[in-house]
Amino acid sequence: MSVREMLPMSDISACAAPRIREAIDADSADSLARSLKALADPARLRLISMVAAHVDAEACVCDLTEPLGLGQSTVSHHLKILVEAGYLTRSKRGTWAYYRLVPGSLDAVTQLLVGVGSTVKGQ
Template sequence: MSKSELVVLGQDDTGMRDDTGVCCSPLVREPLGDEAAVDLARMFKALSDPVRLRLLSLIASHEGGEACVCDLTGPFEVSQPTISHHLKVLREAGLVGSERRGTWVYYWVLPAALARLSSLLQAPGASR
């Protein structure tokens, strides 16, 4: 499947998906519905913090596409509870998924969420 055929799952009928299930038109082509705007604003707000943006990048670039919380605390000059809070914000915004495995929690980036943000910000005239 090419990037232009990427299907975004888990979206509602607020104008963020057409009948084929393909993600929204870019922001400049079609106005957002209320519910879609709330969901997207939550994602952008989560990414507006430098620590959360770096966490998302660390998770996405980690070998195997997922990272243990134990691997995410070292690169920051904040406490482990603060890292946990930021991870919770990313999870609640729908940007990362998580799973507890024994003592540790593992995180991965949700590709559909990134595709949704990317598609929304696509420049006018750019191909999908």
Template sequence: MATTAIPAPTAALPDPPDLTGGALGACCTPLGTAPLSAHDADQLAAVLKAIAVPARLRLLSMIYARGGDEACVCELTEPLGLTQPTVSHHLKVLVDAGLISRDKRGVWAYYRPVPGALNSLAVMFGPAQ
């Protein structure tokens, strides 16, 4: 019996916000220095929306507190008291926001901080120089 391969979907996922440039780039000035463009405001709002959920803030803190080491999703479910699918959903939102990166190995996914992402966010809310 012959099997037919199902083609993979071709629709591309939207690019995560660029935390090294644009609204959140370290090169950009603080909010108090110049008004944001509509694009930059949309980009910043997407990141703020991603971290506006307490479970996501806790996940971010658990991942960033590892000092750059990766965290397996299997290690993050119990401390939060949430199911693995719920934790995976929250982690996906943080990945899409560009705050953490994901590496899938077998059935588990491993997460690590995106270098400079939180610093770029801090620059946006820092005092004008």
């Protein structure tokens, strides 16, 4: 029996279905992966939520330590990662640091999740 006879023949056009949207390019994937890595921690997700929930979407580090149940240095470390990733801004007032959610900073993550959700629903 030849190899050709052992392979099932099928219509390969079914495998070449047209794309309905553009796939993410390598540079964008790398950048988004770094951003997602910054968010991929329960404490950091909670911090984003806590800052966003405060009046004017701004919170002092002193307001975040107790509800999070972590020490001030650990909370500051997580906040630093979120600032470096571009999700929060930091301003110093006296001895305290205040953090604010950067407008639109979660848009790329939202678009990714909406795109994945619509792809999964369409299956």
